[in-house]
Amino acid sequence: MAAIFPLPDGDGFYFAPPNVGDFQPGDVIRSRPMSAPAYPGATAWQLLFRSTNSADAPIAAVTTLLLPAGGGGDRPLVSYQPFVNSLGMECAPSHSIFNGSMQESPALNLLLARGWAVAVPDHLGPTSAYGAARLGGRLTLDGIRAVKRFAPAGLAGSPVGMAGYSGGGMATGFAAALAPEYAPELPIVGVAMGGVPVNIGKLARDVGSRPSPLFGLGFAAAVGLEREYPSQLSMERILKPAGFALRSQIANACATQIIDAGANKSLDDVFTVPMDTDPTTVRVLHDNSLETFAGVPRAPLYQWHGAADQVSPQLAQEVAGRYCHSGTPVLFEPIPGADHGTAIALGAPRAYGYLADRFAGIPAPSNC
Structure with a gap:
C-alpha cells in the first residue's frame, strides 16, 4: 500500500487549473470574497495561488486574507500560521476560520484590532502534508506574495511580519529561514514564533x-x-x-x-x-527540521518557549543561538513553569508587541 492521501476538498475553488505551471510562485489564480461575522468589521477574501512542492512541481494553495475596517492602504501585514496538526482537508485554516473550529481565532482578532491586515495560509498544502515544514515555509512566503499582488487588498507596499506557534511555528520558522533566498523581495521586518519543534x-x-x-x-x-x-x-x-x-x-x-x-x-x-x-x-x-536546515533568517526574530515544555526548549534555544551567531537579532524568552499548552497564551502578547515595535521601526532587541 502506497501513501494514503486525503479525500479531496469538495469545493472546486481549491482545485489547481491544468495550467498551474504557467503561473509564477505567488501569483493569484483565483479569488473570492467571504463572509466573516466572527471578525467584526473585517473584510475577508480567499486567494488560490501558485506555489511549489518539495519535488519542485507547481501546486495551488489557499490563503485567507482578513482586512480590518478601512481597507488596505499599505497597512502592516501579518502572516499568521496556525497549529493545524491535521491530515484532513476539512481541517485547513481556510475552513476552520469560518466554521468556528480554529482555536486561535482570538489571536486573529487581536491582530486585526491593531489595524493590521492578516493572512492565514493553508500551510500544510493541497494534500495536508502535516510535518512537511519546509513546504509550509514556501507556502507561507508564496501566500504573502499573493496577498501583496492582489490589487483589491491595497497591500503592495505593506511591511510584513510573520507569527505562529507549535506546528504553525515550524512553518513560520522555515519561512523566515527560506526567505533570504526564496523570497528576498518580501519586506519582512519581524518574525515571532513559539513552542517550535526544531527537530x-x-x-x-x-x-x-x-x-x-x-x-x-x-x-x-x-x-x-x-x-x-x-x-x-x-x-x-x-x-x-x-x-x-x-x-x-x-x-x-x-x-x-x-x-x-x-x-x-x-x-x-x-x-x-x-x-x-x-x-x-x-x-x-x-x-524539515530547523535544527539541521542550513538556512538562517535575516529578519529580526522573537522566540518564546515554555521552560517546562515537552517540546525541547534546549534544542530551540540552541537553534536561536546559531541564528544569533550568524548575525540575526534574536530575542529568546523562556516562559518559567509553562508547558506546551500554556506557553502560547503567555507569550503571544509579547510576540504581538514585538511585531508592533518592528512595524514602528524601533531597533530590534537581542539577548544573544
Whole structure:
C-alpha cells in the first residue's frame, strides 16, 4: 500500500487549473470574497495561488486574507500560521476560520484590532502534508506574495511580519529561514514564533519511545511526510498491522481525532523497526527540521518557549543561538513553569508587541 492521501476538498475553488505551471510562485489564480461575522468589521477574501512542492512541481494553495475596517492602504501585514496538526482537508485554516473550529481565532482578532491586515495560509498544502515544514515555509512566503499582488487588498507596499506557534511555528520558522533566498523581495521586518519543534525526528523519538498521550501527532507527521515525499518514504515496509490500521483511521482526521486515535501508543506498537534507521528517512527529517536546515533568517526574530515544555526548549534555544551567531537579532524568552499548552497564551502578547515595535521601526532587541 502506497501513501494514503486525503479525500479531496469538495469545493472546486481549491482545485489547481491544468495550467498551474504557467503561473509564477505567488501569483493569484483565483479569488473570492467571504463572509466573516466572527471578525467584526473585517473584510475577508480567499486567494488560490501558485506555489511549489518539495519535488519542485507547481501546486495551488489557499490563503485567507482578513482586512480590518478601512481597507488596505499599505497597512502592516501579518502572516499568521496556525497549529493545524491535521491530515484532513476539512481541517485547513481556510475552513476552520469560518466554521468556528480554529482555536486561535482570538489571536486573529487581536491582530486585526491593531489595524493590521492578516493572512492565514493553508500551510500544510493541497494534500495536508502535516510535518512537511519546509513546504509550509514556501507556502507561507508564496501566500504573502499573493496577498501583496492582489490589487483589491491595497497591500503592495505593506511591511510584513510573520507569527505562529507549535506546528504553525515550524512553518513560520522555515519561512523566515527560506526567505533570504526564496523570497528576498518580501519586506519582512519581524518574525515571532513559539513552542517550535526544531527537530521533528527527535520529537517523534521523545514522544514515541514509551506510551504517550500525544503519540498520534508524531505518527501523523510521518503520514504527512510520506504524502509529500511519496517516491522517497514508504511506511508500508515497516508498519505493523496496528500501524496500517492507525494510518487508515487518521487519514482524514483533524488534530483532536488524531490525538484520541493515537493516545498512549508508542513506536513499538506500530513499527517493526525504527524509522530513523533508514538513511532516506533521516534525510527527509533533516530537510524539515530547523535544527539541521542550513538556512538562517535575516529578519529580526522573537522566540518564546515554555521552560517546562515537552517540546525541547534546549534544542530551540540552541537553534536561536546559531541564528544569533550568524548575525540575526534574536530575542529568546523562556516562559518559567509553562508547558506546551500554556506557553502560547503567555507569550503571544509579547510576540504581538514585538511585531508592533518592528512595524514602528524601533531597533530590534537581542539577548544573544
